Amino acid sequence: MNLLMLSDVSFSIGQTNILNNISFDSDHRRIGVVGRNGSGKSTLARLLCGLVAPTSGKLSVAGIDVANDRRNAIRTVGMLFQNPDHQIIFPTVEEELVFGLRQLGQSPADAKTAALAMLEKFECSQWASQSVSTLSQGQRHLVCLLAVLLMQPKVVVLDEPYAGLDIPTTMQLKRTLEAIDAAVVHISHDPAMLANYDHVLWMERGKIEAQGMPAETLNAFSERMLQIGTTHALV
Helix, strand or coil: CCCEEEEEEEEEECCEEEEEEEEEEECCCEEEEECCCCCCHHHHHHHHCCCCCCCEEEEEECCECCCCCHHHHHHHEEEECCCHHHCCCCCEHHHHHHHHHHHCCCCHHHHHHHHHHHHHHCCCHHHCCCEHHHCCHHHHHHHHHHHHHHCCCCEEEEECCCCCCCHHHHHHHHHHHHHCCCEEEEEECCHHHHCCCCEEEEEECCEEEEEECHHHHHHHHHHHHHHHHHHCCCC
16 A cells, blocks of 8 residues: 555646646655656645545545545644644634644543643743744744644645745754654745755646656756756646
């Protein structure tokens, strides 16, 4: 059973095709997805998390049909959004962390204990009763990541996780993400962020343009982007 399995997956909104007949299967632990804005990267991320269902084709993560088996999906795959404000729904940090565990069926007491232990592990215990709105963007990103990790998913999907962060915060979050046990699918427009991954997909116009070892795939992507930039052929 492959960790990720996509077979002729397409996704459309009305008459607009966003993804077109994507097929891919992998057991790699670190997968990068690179592409320009509008290439379908974020839509692929949402499909992998079961937030939207394919228009056609089949998709599973760790053997789970994430679009149609939501109970098992939330135990299997978690997502770190580009903007933490699109992910956070509760006013305090503790409430945000406890919510996912309650969805898994933990008691309020057990969920609180686990949430506080996670904050202590990351030396953030002082955040427990703090309003999320008082945290910096990088701190809110970390809260979102801790909420995902508490669910102990087999796969974590990252959609441009460093967007808008300063260099020190990016480095700190990067170290945290590199240390997690779960498999990672990292969506990015920046080839440098994916250089050390096991396998890279290059998305272009809703299709997989190329895939393979990072050096070869990312070099091909960078050369194409340079060519587009120097000719002004922004199509």
